[in-house]
Amino acid sequence: MSVEEDIISLMQARGPLLPVDVAKHIKTNIIVASAYLSELASRKKVKISSLKVGGSPVYSLQGQEDKLEKFAQNLNEKDLRAYDLLKQKRVLRDSYMTPLMRVALRSIKDFSVPINVTFGDTQELFWKWYNVPDDEIKLIIQREIEGEKPEAVPQVVVPETVAVPLPIIPEPEPPKKKKKNVETKKEEPLLEVKAKPQPPGLAELAQKHATPSEDKKRNIDFEEQIYQLFKEKGIKLIGKEIIKEGAEANFVIDIPSSVGMLRYLCKARNKRSSTEKDLSSALVDGQLQKMPVVYVHLGKLNPKAQKLLKTEPFKTMVVFPLDNGSKTQKSGTTKTGFV
Known part of the structure; x- marks a missing residue:
């Protein structure tokens, strides 16, 4: 075993080492150990x-x-x-930090990882703990992009819906005698309705059984359309990640252009309606992987x-x-930058 192999074997067994540790192991001085x-x-x-x-x-x-x-205990006080x-905290926003803290975050390079994210016309710098997964970072940054501060919106909607039925309830209370008449009149149509719903129930069951097969066909067609789109546009598939079978997938693709092949992250979603959260x-995802994004979807925005x-x-x-068939179509309201 060579000296270098011996050093690597020592690191595998003991973890990170200082030159003095290596010097003792290979029985030499620190200068020679540092050279190795x-x-x-x-x-x-x-x-x-x-x-x-x-x-x-x-x-x-x-x-x-x-x-x-x-x-880490060997770091200075501010670091x-x-x-x-x-x-x-796992994630820190640079602009929210004090000047001293910003300097310190740039100093502890073994533990802090910088992430640049675009917000509107400006670019924001975040720092993440070195081993935080990208999915967790993505959720935090997404909240910043979407500005999820308006949590008061659902609070405003709830009281409005509750306030509407309250004034309606007391109105029928005074005429107690009329209530009895109304109840007796309503009992007869209820009996008639109970006698008729059985045939429609069979039709509803048939519809429920038919729906899954249609959805499965839709899922299969979606994947086929993605590959057909790549073929029609001369797009080269570099890699793919299936997030949810027949519903969501990520592709790394090369798109031909006048200046050569351009690499994109393609986000494909099989949804009847894509939302602003899907785009965010x-x-x-594209910013984390440092690639421009192509969003391909079945349905509408x-x-x-x-x-x-x-x-x-x-x-x-x-x-x-994409439409529901095998052909692709472009919407005038969306950007279609395929070359």
């Missing part, structure tokens, strides 16, 4: 930490990022505060979604609707 580690780092066999312990970085293997946390806050979710496409940063999104 630097050589391994230059060949990307090991990673060098931004964090320093006694002026020396920590060396680790890919996938050992969580084990670097045991060295340690940023470390604790980010670990607790697609945009965030609701009015809020159509209005959203006229604003920044959604103007850059390409939206392509």
Whole structure:
């Protein structure tokens, strides 16, 4: 076993190491051990930490990022505060931080990951804890884009609906005698209605049994239409991720253009009506993967979604609707940027 293989084997067994640890293991001085580690780092066999312990970085293997946390106590006071806050909150918005905290977040590179997200005409910087999954980040950023502050909206709607029946209830109370007449008159038609609903019930059951097969056919047709669209437009499929079979999928595609092939994230949804939240979710996915977005859907966009496409940063999104057949169609209200 070579010295370099011995060092890597030691890291696999013990986790991140300092040069002094390596020097003791291979029975040499720190200068020689540091030289071996630097050589391994230059060949990307090991990673060098931004964090320093006694002026020396920590060396680790890919996938050992969580084990670097045991060295966090060696951070200075302000960096340690940023470390604790980010670990607790998981995501921090840079513009909400104090100047000192912003500097500290940029210093703890082993634990903080920057994410740039576009809001309207401006770009916002967020910091995420190094091991927070993208799905969780996506939900937080999506709330910022959609501005989910108006939680008072449902509170306004509820009292209005409750207030309507209250004044109606007391009106029929005074004429008690009339109530009896009304009740006796209503009893007769109720008997007639009970005798007639049986035949329609059979028709309803037939409709319920027919619906699932139609939905299955719709799901299969949707996937076929996506691939047919790619074929018609000369689009090259690079990769795909099925989110929900027959309902939602992500594709990485190359679209031909006058300047060559352009890489896009294609979000495909089999929905009768796509909403503004669907578009926001697609945009965030594209920003996290640093790719422009093509949104392909079966059905239509609701009015809020159509209005959203006229604003920044959604103007850059390409939206392509599919009809219920095998052919594709373009909507005048949506952007269709396929070349």
